[in-house]
Amino acid sequence: MTQNPFTSSTFESIWSKHFNHNNALFTFDFIQQVTFFKDSRSGVYINTGKNLTKGISYELNYDAEDYKGKTFLIYDVPTYFNVKDFNPPKHTGLKLKKIFQYQGFLMDISEYASHEEYINTQFSSKNRREFRSNQRRLETCFDVSYEFIHEAISKEKFDKVFQQFHDLLIDRFDEKQTNYHHLSPQKWNYYHELVFEMLKEKKASLLIISQSDIPIGITLNFHSETVLFETITVFDPDYYKFSIGKTSIIKLLEWCFDNNYRISDFSKGDFDYKHKWANTIYNFNYHVLYDSKSLIACFRAHAVIAYYKLKLFLRKKHVNEFYRKMKYLLSGHDHQHTSHDKVDFDVTYIKEFDETLYESIDYKASADYFSPMYVYTFLFANPEPISKIKVFKHKEQHTYIISGSKKSQQITFKP
Numbered sequence: 294m295t296q297n298p299f300t301s302s303t304f305e306s307i308w309s310k311h312f313n314h315n316n317a318l319f320t321f322d323f324i325q326q327v328t329f330f331k332d333s334r335s336g337v338y339i340n341t342g343k344n345l346t347k348g349i350s351y352e353l354n355y356d357a358e359d360y361k362g363k364t365f366l367i368y369d370v371p372t373y374f375n376v377k378d379f380n381p382p383k384h385t386g387l388k389l390k391k392i393f394q395y396q397g398f399l400m401d402i403s404e405y406a407s408h409e410e411y412i413n414t415q416f417s418s419k420n421r422r423e424f425r426s427n428q429r430r431l432e433t434c435f436d437v438s439y440e441f442i443h444e445a446i447s448k449e450k451f452d453k454v455f456q457q458f459h460d461l462l463i464d465r466f467d468e469k470q471t472n473y474h475h476l477s478p479q480k481w482n483y484y485h486e487l488v489f490e491m492l493k494e495k496k497a498s499l500l501i502i503s504q505s506d507i508p509i510g511i512t513l514n515f516h517s518e519t520v521l522f523e524t525i526t527v528f529d530p531d532y533y534k535f536s537i538g539k540t541s542i543i544k545l546l547e548w549c550f551d552n553n554y555r556i557s558d559f560s561k562g563d564f565d566y567k568h569k570w571a572n573t574i575y576n577f578n579y580h581v582l583y584d585s586k587s588l589i590a591c592f593r594a595h596a597v598i599a600y601y602k603l604k605l606f607l608r609k610k611h612v613n614e615f616y617r618k619m620k621y622l623l624s625g626h627d628h629q630h631t632s633h634d635k636v637d638f639d640v641t642y643i644k645e646f647d648e649t650l651y652e653s654i655d656y657k658a659s660a661d662y663f664s665p666m667y668v669y670t671f672l673f674a675n676p677e678p679i680s681k682i683k684v685f686k687h688k689e690q691h692t693y694i695i696s697g698s699k700k701s702q703q704i705t706f707k708p
Contacts, residue, residue: 322357
């Protein structure tokens with residue numbers, strides 16, 4: 294990969310500014326394409342970017358010996374990057390240990406003529422009809438627009454979009470009641486600066502799905518010359534019935550075919566949708582390179598190896614999920630979010646109702662259990678423009694009416 298966005302000078306300098314106090318980065322003759330910083334606690338040289346890349350590749354020069362006495366850790370080396378086999382001469386002390394950490398998923402589209410052909414291969418005709426129906430319903434019910442930003446934009450527009458991105462992520466993970474590490478102030482400030490600069494270089498992009506110019510789905514991607522790396526994606530959960538996630542994948546596939554990309558990479562994270570859409574599963578390995586003739590280098594290498602094997606073991610036991618839940622609960626989060634799947638209510642279709650017992654409300658501003666999700670779920674089953682929908686609340690009871698041009702639905706919340 295000749296244009297890896299995660300080894301570009303822009304990426305390295307901005308990452309170093311936010312996470313390395315702008316300290317010097319190191320290069321070594323024995324390893325090409327990667328820069329390092331020195332971890333002050335362990336003495337290990339770690340690739341710039343650590344685990345905030347989506348894939349690192351490198352080449353080794355066995356004639357150079359500036360690895361001597363040192364230990365190196367390279368995060369996230371995907372097996373599909375085809376890093377050359379480790380084959381040093383017998384006299385060298387350089388050793389390599391690969392530590393499996395995650396599975397990755399990607400769509401290799403290099404052998405397909407169009408996004409339709411790829412989808413036809415991956416899914417049944419029933420699934421394909423569902424995709425078309427969901428997108429058609431979304432566009433029937435709402436004033437939907439799609440924007441793919443892959444170039445420099447004004448700072449004003451970018452700041453607005455990135456704030457909306459942040460708000461959607463906050464709402465999503467408040468609903469899930471779990472900590473999301475990318476939302477920490479340090480990481481989010483880093484992404485804010487990085488993406489703005491890398492848009493200028495066409496090494497980043499934002500796919501935005503909007504309803505009346507308000508984003509309801511955003512995906513952040515990074516780009517090499519032929520690979521699109523999906524990095525962070527979020528959708529407004531109120532629209533879950535419309536499967537915006539599937540529509541976004543199709544839109545990204547269309548873009549990849551239109552721009553002669555060969556891979557759309559979902560990266561790490563084991564989710565059902567990745568198994569369904571991906572046609573290739575690969576491994577993320579951590580690579581530990583060290584001087585086997587140095588006792589201290591060996592000690593550091595084996596300590597790193599043991600540490601990441603322990604992390605993998607704990608992750609398989611779902612300790613990381615428990616940790617994120619507890620971190621969220623202990624963070625003193627200010628956001629209060631009603632989990633609608635825990636609210637008990639009855640739903641019935643009705644032909645008419647006594648409007649004198651009800652008052653019209655703005656369903657988006659309701660402070661009660663009622664959520665726009667109920668309106669959008671009704672619309673999914675009864676497609677028509679959202680402008681034709683009215684919502685009424687009973688003056689004395691926890692009962693609501695969603696009224697369309699043809700059908701009406703009553704929702705009664707139980708105490």
